[in-house]
Amino acid sequence: MPGDTLTREHVLGNVDEIPVGEGRNFEVAGRTVAVFRNHAGEVFASQADCPHLGGPLADGMLGGSTIMCPLHDRMFDLRTGSVLVGECGITVYPIRKAEDGTLLLSLDG
Numbered sequence: 001m002p003g004d005t006l007t008r009e010h011v012l013g014n015v016d017e018i019p020v021g022e023g024r025n026f027e028v029a030g031r032t033v034a035v036f037r038n039h040a041g042e043v044f045a046s047q048a049d050c051p052h053l054g055g056p057l058a059d060g061m062l063g064g065s066t067i068m069c070p071l072h073d074r075m076f077d078l079r080t081g082s083v084l085v086g087e088c089g090i091t092v093y094p095i096r097k098a099e100d101g102t103l104l105l106s107l108d109g
């Protein structure tokens with residue numbers, strides 16, 4: 001199908017659905033994605049489940065661009081997906097906020 005090789009953006013909703021300093025899960029294209037909104041107004045998106053034992057990253061403690069899993073304190077960089085405390089990193093997804101607050105996510109990287 002034409003366009004299959006292009007990066008596609010999925011509309012998730014509005015940034016106002018995520019309280020400042022928190023994360024929320026969104027279902028997109030059969031996948032659950034955790035989306036975070038920090039106090040600086042930046043947004044980040046990552047896999048929803050912690051790679052350690054599946055903890056809900058959206059319920060973790062957000063600090064700037066890092067997220068700490070609520071279960072056993074593994075910590076990840078949401079800009080790169082790299083692990084800061086723990087054994088392995090996480091998948092992160094490009095996300096942007098349109099002028100009207102609409103969140104647009106790419107699953108293709």
Ligand code: FES
Pocket residue numbers: 050051052053054055069070071072073074
């Ligand atoms: S499940 Fe996330 S640190 Fe254990």
